[in-house]
Amino acid sequence: MPGADKETELKGRIEDFLADLKRGGSGTGALRGSGEMARETTYLLRRITAQARWSSAGDLMEIIRHEGRRITAAQPSETTVGNMVRRVLKIIREEYASTASGTSAKQNMVDHVIDGLVEDLSVQIKSNQILFVTYTWLGHEMATGLSKVIIGTQTVLANGGLRAVNGTHSVALAARHHSTPLIVCAPMFKLSPQFPNEEDTFHKFVSPHEVLPFTAGEILSKVNVHCPVFDYVPPELISNIGGNAPSYIYRLMSELYHPEDHKL
Amino acid sequence: REEKRLVEYFRTQVRQDPEVPSAVAAIRTLLEFLKRDQSETILGLRENLTQTIRRLEEADSSVAVSSGGELFLRFISLTSLEHPDLSQCKKVMVERGELFLKKISLSRSKVAKLCHTFIKDGAKILTHSSSRVVLKVLESAAADKKRFTVYVTESQPDSAGRQMADKLRKLNIPVTVVLDAAVGYIMEKVDLVIVGAEGVVESGGIINKIGTYQLAVCSKAHNKPFYVVAESFKFVRLYPLNQQDVPERFKYKADTLKAVEDLAEEHPMIDYTPPSLITLIFTDLGVLTPSAVSDELIKLYL
Numbered sequence: 231m232p233g234a235d236k237e238t239e240l241k242g243r244i245e246d247f248l249a250d251l252k253r254g255g256s257g258t259g260a261l262r263g264s265g266e267m268a269r270e271t272t273y274l275l276r277r278i279t280a281q282a283r284w285s286s287a288g289d290l291m292e293i294i295r296h297e298g299r300r301i302t303a304a305q306p307s308e309t310t311v312g313n314m315v316r317r318v319l320k321i322i323r324e325e326y327a328s329t330a331s332g333t334s335a336k337q338n339m340v341d342h343v344i345d346g347l348v349e350d351l352s353v354q355i356k357s358n359q360i361l362f363v364t365y366t367w368l369g370h371e372m373a374t375g376l377s378k379v380i381i382g383t384q385t386v387l388a389n390g391g392l393r394a395v396n397g398t399h400s401v402a403l404a405a406r407h408h409s410t411p412l413i414v415c416a417p418m419f420k421l422s423p424q425f426p427n428e429e430d431t432f433h434k435f436v437s438p439h440e441v442l443p444f445t446a447g448e449i450l451s452k453v454n455v456h457c458p459v460f461d462y463v464p465p466e467l468i469s470n471i472g473g474n475a476p477s478y479i480y481r482l483m484s485e486l487y488h489p490e491d492h493k494l
Numbered sequence: 495r496e497e498k499r500l501v502e503y504f505r506t507q508v509r510q511d512p513e514v515p516s517a518v519a520a521i522r523t524l525l526e527f528l529k530r531d532q533s534e535t536i537l538g539l540r541e542n543l544t545q546t547i548r549r550l551e552e553a554d555s556s557v558a559v560s561s562g563g564e565l566f567l568r569f570i571s572l573t574s575l576e577h578p579d580l581s582q583c584k585k586v587m588v589e590r591g592e593l594f595l596k597k598i599s600l601s602r603s604k605v606a607k608l609c610h611t612f613i614k615d616g617a618k619i620l621t622h623s624s625s626r627v628v629l630k631v632l633e634s635a636a637a638d639k640k641r642f643t644v645y646v647t648e649s650q651p652d653s654a655g656r657q658m659a660d661k662l663r664k665l666n667i668p669v670t671v672v673l674d675a676a677v678g679y680i681m682e683k684v685d686l687v688i689v690g691a692e693g694v695v696e697s698g699g700i701i702n703k704i705g706t707y708q709l710a711v712c713s714k715a716h717n718k719p720f721y722v723v724a725e726s727f728k729f730v731r732l733y734p735l736n737q738q739d740v741p742e743r744f745k746y747k748a749d750t751l752k753a754v755e756d757l758a759e760e761h762p763m764i765d766y767t768p769p770s771l772i773t774l775i776f777t778d779l780g781v782l783t784p785s786a787v788s789d790e791l792i793k794l795y796l
Binding site for chain 1: 614780
């Protein structure tokens with residue numbers, strides 16, 4: 231039956247996506263970088279909206295929430311995926327509030343808006359080029375007078391703090407010490423309604439063989455080496471997140487996501 | 495007279511159920527008044543309600559009674575434009591009042607649900623004086639099988655901290671009472687500070703039992719997170735810039751205000767903590783940074 235085929239095809243795609251997520255995270259594998267991940271998630275959600283069976287906005291939200299939970303469980307440190315799911319849920323709520331007509335009209339509307347979201351994403355990814363900063367020379371440079379420090383981040387948290395690549399906290403502290411403004415550039419899909427209290431999902435650790443290779447010998451049995459990928463940068467050290475103060479983040483958050491969707 | 499009877503009703507409410515927030519008791523009283531009221535016009539009704547709120551404020555000078563009363567008034571007044579007929583209007587007002595009461599009775603559990611995830615296993619928590627909301631938060635965290643220890647300040651002049659310690663002991667939570675003056679000494683040992691609030695002001699700061707400001711300054715100096723837990727009906731339309739800006743009627747107990755001539759001799763019971771010292775505020779409207787409070791306040795009062 232054609233209906234059953236579509237369902238199995240959809241399930242297959244979701245499973246593939248989950249496998250990609252588990253394998254790579256960002257940086258390696260098919261899903262390289264948060265932008266790519268955000269785009270893939272949106273495509274998947276659009277597919278689910280088009281092909282899954284639902285008869286009311288509530289049904290659709292439940293389906294998306296269910297899939298969203300599975301996807302975020304696959305790679306908890308990748309908040310982009312969860313953010314996209316929450317954004318879509320907010321879009322559905324908005325559409326439901328503004329339309330009064332039947333299901334087919336709704337379906338078209340939601341598809342239309344998700345298309346718009348994908349467009350939105352491609353524009354943002356092009357316009358927010360992340361500038362490369364060399365960490366080793368930074369302290370020296372700042373002492374002799376840099377005008378500003380611009381960094382990217384993996385996630386912007388709900389309190390205005392960041393979850394950024396290891397070393398960013400040191401950069402932020404150096405900038406604060408030399409009174410250099412610290413500016414963060416991040417696309418909207420990196421804004422996450424999380425707070426920095428969730429210990430188990432905050433950090434991701436990788437193999438320390440780049441710091442202490444296996445050829446180091448005897449010493450390996452005597453030391454414990456931890457290699458976290460991310461750093462927490464508190465909001466007090468940040469001057470600006472793309473035109474907004476860190477204390478304004480809550481406002482952007484309320485425009486993008488609905489409070490009930492904070493916990494999927 | 496009628497007003498005396500209502501104040502008595504309020505006092506009995508508070509006495510019968512010490513767990514209920516004083517603002518909820520005040521709103522129950524106002525609802526009762528609404529049902530009994532005999533005024534002929536909507537304006538008369540509003541005036542009577544405002545008078546009653548003022549009487550209740552004289553009976554209990556806490557900020558929450560004042561803010562709760564004002565919110566109740568606003569919540570039900572939205573109906574007065576829709577129904578020209580007074581009896582119809584009053585019926586709708588009573589319905590809305592009941593709805594409002596039901597909503598705020600659940601707010602404490604909502605706050606506890608949001609906050610207890612911020613308490614990690616093995617945490618050492620410092621709290622100030624006796625707050626029923628903080629108690630609920632710690633209760634939820636304990637029910638979630640988390641292990642933590644609590645330090646409570648004694649909180650003079652009424653030693654409210656000791657009552658808090660007793661309640662915590664009943665929940666099998668290890669607790670130590672510390673002197674108010676020992677806050678600086680104990681700060682290096684604790685992981686986080688959680689306090690309740692009597693009122694949350696527009697700037698995102700809080701009004702709470704005297705000694706809270708000291709606690710906040712100390713925790714900032716030691717870089718410890720300072721969390722506030724408060725229900726949304728405590729949001730009040732004040733913007734104090736310093737300690738002197740807080741209105742006198744909130745600073746002292748109701749009996750003191752009536753009995754004493756020269757308030758300069760009295761010790762204030764509350765102080766103001768500015769938003770720069772507060773990390774996060776947990777309310778039934780969500781987890782807010784102090785800068786988000788004014789937005790939420792506007793939404794509530796509009």
